[in-house]
Structure formats: structure tokens, C-alpha cells
Amino acid sequence: MAVDTYEVKAPAPDGEVRETARPRKVPLQVRLLQYRWLMLLLLPGVIYFVVFKYMPMYGVTLAFKDYVPVLGWSDSPWVGLKHFDRMFTSPDFPRVFWNTVVLAFLNVVIVFPMPIIVALMLNELRVTVLKRMIQTAIYIPHFLSWAIVASITFLLFAYGDGPLTLLVERLTGDTESILTDPAWFRPLIILQTLWKSVGWGTIIYLAALAGVDASLYEAARIDGATRMRQLWHVTLPAIRSTIIVMLILQSGTLLDTGFEQIYLMTNSLNRGVAEVLDTYTYYMGIEQGAFSYSTAVGLFKGVIGAVLIFGTNFLAKKFNQSTLF
């Protein structure tokens, strides 16, 4: 049991501060020698990132070329910003970009907090058996592919006789064509995402919650704090750093709305709101064969992602919150 006590921690032991201050005066080669074992541990990972992440990055040059496969990567002609020009003047692009931004926004405000809320609720559940059963149950959907999720959605929301269509009809009094109505598209997508990912998302928060020191609750109870107050003053502050790190990490991939899910839910009647950057790149790259153009769109997405992730990290630092580094 003693092994587990590391979770109890006073914020930042000052030993670390001393460590950072000292090496500045020491020459680099001495420091490298001093940390040779750490460097050795680091090496395989660094090689991995160089080989599998950075070497393929020459691929982005494609965005500035007119790629002809026969000529190969290096001999295809440079065309400068032609593809970016086409992107920003395309009649489709503003709509596609807007659709992506709206979904990203909904993902942040609705999908992101849900696993936290559910994890907190599970944490309050005192019946261990029930807790474990529910935990296992809600994480099952993570294993079903989007194709299955889509077909189940089609079944439940079928026009006319889908069980949930009937429910909506009862509630609103209207016969809705949920699967094709553009107004229903985003709610459906968010609902699917929640269903599939909330349970899985709770794992990391539950792990963090389990690490909260029990004596803090004891102290709070002695002070007469209600459960709600304990939640607010003990539990939430304890997992705040986890939440912030998760938020920063996810901000970078905000514009990744997922390809398959959206692709499967798109139809002729809702395409106006359904098409997002991920599906657009697919249509252009795989179906239309415009590799260079779709690379340009991907690059644009990457730049925005980089700005977002480094930006939020900077903000977190500024407000003295946990950061990635």
C-alpha cells in the first residue's frame, strides 16, 4: 500500500527548481555526459519521431507542386501558391470550413465536458459492483465501428417508424425527417459522438479521480462540507490539471471532425451542412485524384491546429495552469 502514496503530493517540490537552476553554468558536453543514461533512454523515441513523423513531412511540398505520379515527388513542377489560391476562391471552401468550425465548437462545448461529468457521477457512486458494471457497459460502443453506429442510427431514426423518430414526433408533434433534415444533422453527429466516446473518455478521468487523496475528503467532512461542496472544493481542483492538459491536447485536433462518421451520415439532402474538411479532402484526393490540392487543404488544417495547440498551451502557462511541458 505504501507504494501508492505517491499520489499524495504537495505542489512542486522545490528540489526541481534547484535542478533547473544549476546546470546553466555547466558546459554542454559535461551536461550531456552527465545525462548520458537519460539520453540513451530518449534515443529510441527520438529515432521513431524522426523516421515516422518527420521524414514523411517532405510530403507537404506536394501542396506547392502539381503532382504527376509518373514524374514522381521530386520532379513534379513547382506551382507556388496555386492550390491555396484555388482553395480560397473555391465556391465550396467557405461553406466546408464553416461547417467544420461549427462542429468543432460543438465538440468543445458539448462533447469535451461529458466524460468529465460522467466520471464525476461514477466517482460518487458508492455501490462498487454497479459502478464496475456501468463502467464496462458504457465503454462498449468504443469498439463498434462507425459503419455499425451509422446503421443503428438509421434504424432508430428511420423516417416514419424508427423508435426514436416516433419519440421525437410524440414530443414535438411534428413528423420529422431526422436523417435528411439539415437542421438535425449536427445534433445527430454530436449524439453519435457522445454515445461512442463518452464511456471511453471517462477512463483517464476516473484514473485521475482515483488518485485523489482520501484524507482530503475526511478533512472536508469534518468541516461539515456537503457532498456537493466536497465535489466542488476537493474533487474538481484535484483533477483540474488533468482536465486542462486534455483540453490543450485536444485543441490541436479540433478541426479533425472525423471522416468516416460524417461520410456515412451525409446524403443528398444534408450535404450543405454535412461536408467538412475531412470529407472534402477525401473527395478531392481519393475520388477526384487532386493529390496536390487535398494536401494544400490538409496543410491549411495543420497550420490552424498548430496555432491552436501552441496558443492554448501559451495561455495556460500565462494563467499559471498546467501545461504540456
Added chain:
Amino acid sequence: MSVHTSRSEKALDVTNALVLIALGLVTVVPFIFVIAGSFATESELTARPFFLWPEQFTTASYDFILSTDTFLRSLLVTVGVTVFGTLVQLLLTFTMAYPLSKRYLPGRTLILNLVVFTMVFTGGMIPTFLVVKSMGLLDSYWALILPLAISPFYLIIVKNFFQELPEELQQAAKVDGCSEIGVFFRIVLPLSKPVLATFALFYAVGIWNDFMSPLLYINDSSMWTLQMFVRQVTSSASLSNTLGQTNLDIVPPEQGVQFAVIVAATLPILILYPFLQKHFAKGILIGAVKG
């Protein structure tokens, strides 16, 4: 403690439990339908859109899956690749995360920035394919493991966890004559069991569900993983369209078979969870308050 539990708190507990039970039901009911469907006859599946118990119970779908060795072979391949791949991924991720958790390490910030950069910026599917090919990994199980060996996302979380470990223990070990590598393997890893369990699950599920890697990197169909089989059986969606195009009378796989394949491909990895669950209970804390 229960003595002091007020009536309103009890009501809160009950509501909480009910909401969670409802949530659990909502998530399992469709899966129960898939299981029920896998034991139903084809005419029942055509006639009844939704049910949780088949009227006519049959194992024909499972008999069909097991009638060839394709399923069992790909299951074995998948289990092997998942177990071995997860070990490789954990080893690479944890060995890289540990040095990065040391704030005094030279070049640490640069490396971390470069790591985070790869989360948003990738060369894309085709350049990655070319790298994998040039390393001679095509048609090798390594192609299913190495290109995804470290998730930058997980790496950062593990690194943050290491940052939280009390430095005193490690310092003490160093004084006792351990090198940093010794400290890592003898002190740090044993302390990290809950984190190892969590990321073992994350990585294992990632490999298990990976479909793009085998599609792109493995041409030899005898080396295919379960997900290729699942995909092939379940994505009959576009089939009947193309049926008009080819001349062959290809009958799309029956719905019951599709369901059976999903169940059979999901259960093995699902079983993993309860085993790892007890480790989560010990808790991890990530993210550090800036000191």
C-alpha cells in the same frame, strides 16, 4: 459516515445511480441487438427491424464464420500483433517519456515542441507509406506496429505523470549507486503500474481496431488481421451497387453473419477491460501545477 448522510444527499445518490444506469442501458442495448441478431435467422432479421431476443435461435452464423480457417487465423494474427505491439509501444513510450519528465534535461523543451507539432502536422498517408516501404516493412507485422509506435498524445500524458513522481525516491536510489536507467526500471516502472495498465489498454485497443495499416501495408492476405475480415464481411453497403457492375452473382454476406463477426471480433478485446480495471482504481494524476 452514513450516519450523517442527509435525506437530500440520499436522493441525490439515487438520482445519480438511476441516471448512470440509464446511460449504461442506452449504450449496451444496441450491442445486445447485435448479439441477438447474430443468433437470429435471416428472415427474422429482414422482417423485424429491432429486437433484443431472437424468436428462432440459431448458431448458423457462427458456424459459417468458423467453417473456414480465415476467422481463426486472423484472430491469432491479431492477438499476436496486439500483444507484441502493445509491449513495444509501451516500452518506447515510457522510455521516451521518462527523460522528458526531467526538467533539467538539455534540449527537453525543443523535443517536446517537436513532439507536439507532430500531433497537428503530418506528412500524410502516402509519404508515410513510402517511408514504410523504403524500410522494407511492407508485408511484415512490423508495419502494423512501428509506424504507430508512440502516440504523441499518450507520450505527453505519461510524461506529465512521471513529472508528478516524488523526486526524493529517485534521488535516494541514485545515491545508492543506481544509474538513471536502473532508477527507471527498478523504481519508476514499478510505481507506474496503474499508468501502464491504462496505456496498455489504450494501445492494445488501438492496434486491435486498426484497419488502415493492414490495408495499406499488408498485401499477403494470409497475414491480415481481424479488422480486415470484419470490414470485408460488414461493408456490403456498396456491394449491391457494384453488383450491377460486375457480372458475378455475389451474394452479400447475410446480416446475421455480419453481426456474428462483429461480436466475435469485439468480445476478445472487451474481456481485457475488467482485468485492467482494478489497476485503474489505484489512480494516476497527470498535469502539473507550474512550479
Added chain:
Amino acid sequence: MTKMSRRRGFIAAGIGSGLLATTALAGCSGDAAEESKYFDADGNLTMLDIMVEFYTDAAPDPEGDLHQALEELAGVDLDITWVPNSNYADKVATTLASGDIPAVMAVPQKTSAFVQNAEAGGFWDITDQIADYPNLQPYDDDVFANTLVNGVSYGIMRWRDPMRTTVTYRADWLENLGLEVPETVEDLWAVSEAFTHDDPDGNGEDDTYGLIFSNWSDLNTGTPFDALQTWYGAPNGWGVIDGTVTPDVVTDQFLEANTALREAYADGQVNQDFPTLDSANWNDPFFNGQGGIIIGSGSTAKGLLGLFKESDPDNYGDYVTISGSLAAADGELHALPTTGSDGVMAISKSAITTEEQLDKVLEVLDKLNSEEAQRLMVNGIEGVSYEVVDGFSQPITDTPEGETMNADTSAFGLVNMAQNGRKFYVKAPDGEADKALVSEQIDIMAHDLDYAVPNVGLAYVTPTQADKQTQLANIIIDARTKYVVGQIDEAGFRAEIQRWLDEGGQQIVDELNEAYSADH
């Protein structure tokens, strides 16, 4: 100790492979070792790799009897990459873009990526060479023309029935209402109306409708929309009207056909959920007695018959009846044909580099188009997987060898080309009703073929098509669906068609006319 050494080995491997990758990328193409992959020192072809899609749940075993027999016949080792059909497009795109192209590759559709690649010299132009090979003579010039890309043949076509359009009806409903199988589109709407309002199943409830449509609405791919439009007299994609190549979308008949469908939809004669109904599931409402008409192919009818066979083995033939293409209101028949091929098998220039090498490959492909090879790939080995009965093949499924080989033929059927015509055996139908259906279908198809409306656009892929095809197609697909379900009116539909013309459609019309008049 062991932990340490294992890790060091791993690191060493990592560094080694990293260096390898760097040099390989810098060195790039022009690998001398690649050449010897196909030819031995004397220049004989020893191996051929083929990439092809497959539909069955397992790829054939390369050690299997069928694969071995085919290799023996071809005289070379065959290295077949089987790609799941559902993701063939992804695989083709990666393959093309990576330059890692097998010697022979199935190209089911003339996608922009393929056309750009072929025209830039990625695939062999074999238009002139095929004359030298007896089994590579096109069996039909019109069908062959459909496989060309702007007059150039980039591969050996894969044969398919030139005529497949079949309408399937609930025979018992027609019987109950005393109706005949339709012959014209007017009849179709009359039957559809009766199926919707006259209680064809006699259960006293208003719970049936006529036509089952689905979300399958890609342009000019043999969809129910295409069939209906063609029957009304619109071009099949592209037609020559008054000497000008004209797209179907600008014709009155196109609008007329979709207006008729719109009216039927508004009257409840078409399933209200068709924009989301996957065509993989459109048999369900027919089988369940909700809808009574499907415009599809012979395979649709066969599939439906199979469903009824399971539920009512004695009378299953009483539920399904068929017709071919339907005549227009003026009595004239415009039948919708297929393209006559399932794309081509193209030969890559990066794998096969010289004309001499190409000849060697074509020799093998010639062998693979022979009668013997066709029967091997589609039927299997006589006596093992099938027997010949009255000119049909009767599959042998009660032995393990027969079962395995029949499964393999379902995959190898996609490798089968038959450029000089079908020489394999058609599978014998089992059961009286099946036999009747098949023979009726053969008659209908033979009759309709004389009235087939050709698509003159198929032989061309113009620059604008290569550049914008997908986006442009979506404009029409979406507008047509919206028009049929009543979300936009006729003016709105016309405005969308105008948008199609403005955003590139007109350019394609001009380019096609130029190309067409140069050829004729």
C-alpha cells in the same frame, strides 16, 4: 541484464533502419533490382503481380488448386494482391500516388487519378498491340469503345453483360389486383398507383407503396434514376442530338422523368426514406410486403427470389416477376445498357519498362483470356468444382474441394477479362422458378439489347471532367433528390442545372463536342 541487452539491440535496429530509409528516399526510383523481379536473365517473364478487388469474405489461398492451375496455364508465377472491395479506391489512390504500381492493376472506373496518370505515361497504351493476340480481339466494337480513354486503350477490359436493366415486381400483388406486367412507363405508374392505394396484399390496411428507390444515385452508373430517365427518352448520360453531344441533364425528358417520380413520391408511391436507404437493404421492404417494384438488375430479382425461397420453399416463384426496360409513353423503347465492361486491367509502365517486356506480358494476358482460362477462373476445374449440364455449369458443393474452389472462383471471377467474349459457363439455376426466371431474363435482355441507348461520352475523359467531375456530379445528384422529395421546385431544379453548366458543365460540353467531332 537481459532487459538491457534486448533494448540495445532494439536501438541498434532503429538506427539502422533510419539510415536505410534516408538513403532509400534520397536514392529514389530507378531501382535495378526491381527489374529482375519480373524477368530472368534471359529476358523471360517469370512472375506477374496483379492487383484486383474481391468481394468474398476471404481471399483465395495462393497455394490453392485453382491458383496453382492458373499459374500452370499462364506459365508464370502469379502474385495476386487481393484488395477488399470496400476500400479498393483508397488502395488504388495510394498505389498510384506512391508510384509503387504492380505490373497489372484492375481499374474498375476511369477515375481522374487513373486518367491523369495514364495520359502522363503511367500505363501502357496497348491500342495497336492487341491486334497481334487472338484472345485480346474485342468481341464488340461499341463495348470496346466504352473502355477507351479519348481513343486510347489502357488495358484489357473485363467483360460483363451489356444489358442488365430489369424491373422486379411483386407477382402476387399484380395477381391480386388483376394487373399485367408493365410494358410502358405509363403502365409502371398505373401499377405503382394501384400498389399504393388499392391494397394489393388484401390486408385491409393502407400500408403499401409502389416503387422502392434508394440513395444509390451516382450519375450514369445504371441507377434506377438513370433507367427512368433513359426510358423517357433522355440521353444515357451523353447523347448526340441534332449533331451536338448533349448531356442528359439539359433535356426535357430528363426533367419529365424526374417530375413523374416527384409526383409519385408526393402521392406516397415511392418510399419516403429513399435518400437514406442503402441499396444493400432495398430488398427488405420488397420481401416484407411494403413496396412492390424495384428497378434494378437480374441480380436483384435473383436475390429476391432467394429470400422468398427461404421463407416459402413451395411457392416462392409466385412472388417475383420481371420485365426489361419500359417503353416511353409514345411506345418507343429506349433501353438502358451497361457499359459492357467492369473497367480494365491496366499494365503499368513503371513495372514493365520496355516494349519487348510488354509483349511478354500481353502473351500471358492472352492466355488468361483463353476459353480454358475463363472457365478456370469463373467455373473452376471440371469434375472438382462443377459439372456441365445442358451448357450450364452445375457447381459441386458437397465435397470440401468443390466448396473451397467455388469460393475461390467468386474471387478469381474478378481477374477474368474475356475481352474477346464470354466463353465460360453460366451457372445453372437450381429450382423450377429460378430456371424460369433465368430463361425469361435471357430473352428480355436479348430483346432489349437491340434498343440500347449508347452513352457517347464514355469513350472520353475531358480535362475539365478529370479536374472537377466529382464536385459537379454532386450538384446534379443533390438537386435531383431535392426536386423529387419536393424541397425545390422546377425553377429551383433548373437553377441548379444552370449552376452545373456555369461551374464547369458547359466547359465539358464544349470539350466533348470538340473531341467527338474530331473522331466522327
